[in-house]
Amino acid sequence: MLIGEVSARSGISVRMLRHYDKVGLVSPTGRTHGGYRQYADADVRRLFQVEGLRSLGLSLQQVAHVLDDLAFDPGPMVERMIERTRARLTQEEELLRGLLQVRAGEPAAWTDVLRTIALVRGLRAGDPSARQRLVLGLTGALDDDVAPLTEAALAEPDPNVSGALHWALARTGDTAVPALAEALGSPDAARRRQAVVALEKIGSPRALGTLAEATGHADAFVRGRAALARGARGDADAVPALVALVVEGREDVDAADALGVLAARHGCTGDVVREVAAALAHAPVEARRRLTAALAEVPGREADDVLVTLVEDPDRGVALTARALLRTRPGRGTAR
Structure with missing residues (x-):
């Protein structure tokens, strides 16, 4: 040819x-x-x-x-090609994320595009102090910056920068909540954790309600914080999950506080005492001590009766805690 x-x-x-x-x-x-x-x-x-x-x-x-x-031997060359391809894909993925963030801001003019690009680049600066200064220096309405700020908050490893980003997101009201709700389903545990903390920092009824809906989550951290959110809203169905947190020793102080609030302010004393008593019957010693202490803020005779039985508990720590709590209960100056 x-x-x-x-x-x-x-x-x-x-x-x-x-x-x-x-x-x-x-x-x-x-x-x-x-x-x-x-x-x-x-x-x-x-x-x-x-x-x-x-x-x-x-x-x-x-x-x-x-x-x-x-x-x-093609092996080494193929490996080099793989590494170059991975690096190129990483760059392309970063570019794609940046473009999606720009589009999410619905820019009306090139000045909006350039401002968003500058913010995205600043949020990716290598120096955490520079990222923190950038976020703390943001002024005015931030509604147009929600997408890059949310993505930065979900990916931020530095706790100080994370705090600044959560503060910035809270200033936008509930605008970031849908993206944070989606992040709760991320396969990345660190990203899920950041989403939980951001929702808590926003703290609005919608944000806390979104978190409260995750009580069946496979991630124990998300599930525990969701139970705390439900308790803060006064949901009685959170009691079993909160008692479980006390037993596990995970978020146990916050869980005990939530149980006290449910009992004292939301009429859930009976539910709380029954769940705690049931857990006391089979929990290991350290957990039983935490459960006994959790009754400190639970008012009423039902809680008193449980504490009275615990005064004679074979574990000295449980017995001493119960005795000390009874001394502080209204109408009970001393315990046997």
Whole structure:
């Protein structure tokens, strides 16, 4: 085949075919009767080998080395190609995230686009102090900046910068809540944790309600904080989960406070005492001590009766805690 026919069939430009010939990579080896050079079948096969290797990102020099060295080990080169491809994908993903954040701000003019891009770049600065200063220096309405601020808050590893970002999100009201709710389902545990803390910092009824709906979450951290949110809202169905937190020793102080609030302010004394008493019957010693202490803020005779029985508990820590609490109860100056 002459060069024009090869170009037409392969889709490779005549200019590129001539360049391959010039550098000695693929040269036509045949001749027509008229003396014109033409591509033999072997030349065409080599041409497609070249194009295949180039599609993997190899330079022409590397392609020539691979094709001419029969003992060539492709392993190391493939590894380098994989690393370069991963780096390129990371850059593309960062660019995509940035563009999505710009679009989420619904820019009306190029000035809006440039401002959002500047904010995104600033939030990715390598120095945590620089990121914190940027966030604390934001003024005016931040509604147009919610998308980049939310994404930054979900990805921020520095606690001081996280605090500044949560403060900024709280200034936008409930605008960030949908994105934070979506982040609760992230496969990344750190991202889920940041979403929980951000919702708590926003602290609005909608934010806390969103968190409270996650009581069945597979992540124990999310599930525990959701129970605390339900308790803060006065939901009696949070009592079993809160008692479980006390037993586990996870968020136990906050859980005990929430149980006290449910009992004292929301009429859940009976539910709280029954759950605590049931847990006391089979919990290990350290958990039983925490459960006894959790009755400190639970008013009423039902709680008193449980404490009276605990005064005779075989564990000295439980007994001493129960005795001390009874001394502080209204109408009970001393305990046996």
